[in-house]
Amino acid sequence: MVPYAAGGPVDLSARLIAASLQQALAQPVVVENKPGAGGNIGADFVAKSAPDGYTLVMGAIATHAINPALYPKFPYDPVRDFRHIALLVQVPNVLVVSNDLPARSVADLIRLAKAEPGRLDFASGSTGSTGHLAGELFKQLTGTYMVHIPYKGSAPAVADLIAGRVQLMFDNLASALPQIQAGKARALAVTTAHRSSFLPELPTLEEAGVRPFDLTTWWGLMAPAGTPQPIVDRLAAEASKALLAPQLRERWRAMGSEPPTIKTPAEFTAFVEHERKLYAELVKRSGATVD
C-alpha cells in the first residue's frame, strides 16, 4: 500500500522494491495506491488491516512523523500501531537559492536576510512539508525572517525558483539535483548532519554554523502492529538484501538516496520515535497546523 498517488518517489521505490520482493518471496506483491489527507488515509487503512504480513505500507516522514503533529484528532499512532520493518530511502534536503540571489554561502544568505527582514521568500511543496519545516527551523536558528510561499508540490516551486520569483527553497535532493547540475539554481548546503555523496563539496548546515540541523526525508516498509516477529524479520531480511542488489542501488541513487543507515526493525522503530518527537517540537514551534 502506497498512501500517495502513483508516480511520486515513494510510489516508484515501492514498485521497485515490490518487484524485488516478488522474486525473493516467490509470490506476487501488488502495489496499490490509496492517496488522500497527506497519506493518512492509506496509512490508517494499513494500521487497521489484519496483521498477517500480507498488507504493508510505505510509511513516510509525513505519515509517521510530521502529520501526527500537524493534524488534530489523528487516527493512528505512528509508533504503537505499526511494526517498522525496513527503512528504504533517506534523501537529504538541499538549501538551493535562485541564481539571481547574490548569496554564495549560507553566511551570505543570513547576512542578506538580516539586512532586510521579510524581503526574502522561501518556497516549499506544501504547508507542513519537510521543505517548509526546514525553512522554519532555519529562521529560528539564525534569527532571520523570511516569508513562506507554499506550492502544490515541489515542481511548480522549482519553476518559480529557477525564474527567480522566489529566492530560496529547502528542496529534496532528487528534484533539486538536476537543476543544480545544469546550473539553473545554486546549492548552498544540505540539511543532514553528514555531507551527501552526490554533492561532496557542499557543506552541511551544521558546518555552516546553523545547528542543530539534521533533517532527512525518509520512507520505508511497515506492517500493522501485531504482525508476527518471524514475518517481520523475513521481510526485513529480504528488503535489505534487495537494497544491496546493484540494480536497485543504481536506481536508488537516481532518487538521491544514500544506502539507509538504519538496518534492523528495532532501530527503525527507535528512529520513527525519535523523528516523531523532533517534528512534534518543530511543528509546534513553527505554528503550522491542519484542521
Added chain:
Amino acid sequence: MEQILHNLVIGFGVAVTPIHLFYALVGCLLGTLIGVLPGIGPVATIAMLLPITFNLSPVAALIMLAGIYYGAQYGGSTTAILVNIPGESSSVVTCLDGYQMARQGRAGPALAVAALGSFFAGCVATLIIAVAAPPLAEVALKFGPAEYFSLMVFGLIAATVLAHGSLIKAIAMVVWGLLFGLVGTDVNSGVLRFTFGVPELSDGIGFVIVAMGMFGTAEIVANIEMKEKREIFTSKVKNLWPTKDDFKNSWAAVLRGTALGSMLGILPGGGALLASFGAYSLEKKVSKHPEKFGKGAIEGVAGPESANNAGAQTSFIPMLTLGIPSNAVMALMIGALMIQGIAPGPQVMNEKPELFWGLIASMWVGNLMLVVLNLPLIGMWVKLLTVPYRYLYPSILVFMAIGVYSLSNNPFDVLIMGVFGVLGYICAKLECEPAPMILGFILGPLMEENLRRAMLLSRGDPTVFFTKPISAGFMIASIALLVVVALPAIRKKREEVFVEEG
C-alpha cells in the same frame, strides 16, 4: 535549421527501428483503449506499467508511455462523442457538440474530424517541439503566479460564452463550480475547508469524478427517462465520413485550435485542459452562426480536439527541457526516467540526444499510427450505438465505477460520482449547463492559489497584476471583453452569441 534537420534525422533514426515502432504501437493501442474506457485514465495505466519499463531501454519506455498518453487523448473523444462521457478530462468540451452530432446520426463525421484534427495538431505540435522547445520553455518560466491568475481571469470571462442558454444560469453554474473547487485543504494555511470531517475530502473532489457524474451519470439517468427518443437516435446513424461541407467548416477551426493548444500546452498546470475550453469559446466567438453551437456544430468538435491534442504534445516541453512536470502524466514520465537512472532536467537534451529526439520523432509516428488505427475503427464505434440501451448503459456505468474507483482505490469516490450524477440530472432538468460549472471547478482553485501566492510574493500589493507586462495584457483583454459583454449597445449582438433558442 541544419541543426534541426540533423536532430530530426537522429530522432527518426531512433523512432523507426522495429523495436521502437513496436512499443509506439503498443502504447497507442493501450492508450486508445483506456481513453475509450471512461474514467480509467493514462495516469493509472502508466503507473501500473512502470515496473514493466524496468527492462526496456529508456527510449523504448518513454516512447511507449508517451503513446499511452496521446493515445488516451484520441480515445477520450470517442466516448465523449458517442455517449456524452468525457473519457479524459480534456474531452469535456468535445461532449458539447460531439454528442449532439451523434444524436443527429452524425457520429461518424464527428469522430473522423476529431481524429484528423488531432492528427494535424499533433504534427504541428511535434514540429514546434523540434524547432523551438528550449526558447518556449523559457517563455513558460516567464509565467509566475500573477501571470497565471490574469490568464485564468481572462479564460473564465471568455468562457461564459460556453453557455448556450441564459447567461445568469451560466454564471450561477460557474460560481457553483468555484465553490465545489474550494473543498479541500487550503494551500496557504493548511486549513481544511468544507470537508465536514471526512478525510477523503481533504484533498478536494477529483475533477474526473465531477465530470463523470455531471455528464455521464446524469446523461444515463436522463436517457432512461426518454423512451421513444432513444430509438430515433440509434436509427438515424447515417454517413460515416465527413462531407465536403464538414471539411470546409472545420479546417479553420483545426488551425485555430492547434495554435491555441500549442501555446497553452507549454504552460505547466492544466494548459491542455484550458486549451480545449479556450478553443471552444474562440470558435463560438468567430463563428458566423454561433447559434449552432451546442446543437452539433462540427467546429465545436474540431477546434477543441485539435487544441487538446496540440496541448498534450507541447506539455512535453517543460518536462523535457526543464525537468519540470506540467501534469500528473509528465510527473510519471519523470518517474520512468528516474527508474532508468536518468535524472530528468535541463541537461537531458544535450547528454541524451537520442532519447530527446527519438521521443519527439516517435510522437509524430505515434500520431500517424493513431489516425490509421482510429479511422477504420469509426465504423465499429458507431455500430456500438446500435447496442440496445439495456446492455450499453449498465456496462458504461460499471466501467465508470471501476474507473473512478481506480483513481485512488477509494469507494468514497464512486459515491461522490453518484451524488454529482443526481446533481447533473437536476441541472439538466433546469437547463443549466454543466460545462461552465466544470470550468469554474477547474479554474477556481487554481485562480485562488495563484492569486494568493502572487499577493504573498508582492507582500499584499495588488498592483502587481498590472505592473507585470504579461499579466497586464491579460487583464486589459479581460476588461475589454467585459465591456463588450456589458455594453448595452452591443447587447443585442451578445444575445445572439449566448442565446441558443429564442
